[in-house]
Amino acid sequence: MFFPIIAQSSSGLTFNTFNAVIYTVCFLVPGFVIDLTLSRFFYKKSEQVTLILLRFLTFSCLNYIPWIFVYLLLWDRSILANPSFLAFAFIIIIFISPIIVGLILGYANQKQLLERGLSGLGFKTITGFPSAWDYSLVALRNLSGC
DSSP: OOOOOEEEETTEEEESSHHHHHHHHHHHHHHHHHHHHHTTTSOOOOOOHHHHHHHHHHHHHHHHHHHHHHHHHTTTSGGGGOHHHHHHHHHIIIIIHHHHHHHHHHHHHHTTHHHHHHHHTTOOOOOSSOOHHHHHHHHHHHHHTO
16 A cells, blocks of 8 residues: 655655655646646636645546546456556546646636526625725725715
């Protein structure tokens, strides 16, 4: 069984096994690619490294959701023993699929599909970032004395 072993050295954190590097790539790279794709759709404020890594991990898990069904369908098949198929699947799942997921999430964010769906169910949503209108209206309210 694999346990990611990270050792503290003078230059910072280092990986003791190659498996730790593979697991890091599998669980952080898809999230990074999704986050990079999403950053082309809207502005994000800077955050702490721990929150960024948590977002990468969450996006990576979101990327793996559709692929688990494909994996379970092929569980007892000999196709999983084919190294060329596994390399092709690795490239698709780690690099191509996150771009598609990021494009879908970015499109849904631009069209406010989640907000519309929640408001259709009776929920009221708010945005986390103030817009330029918020500052303008506050300035007008202060000038008018309200």
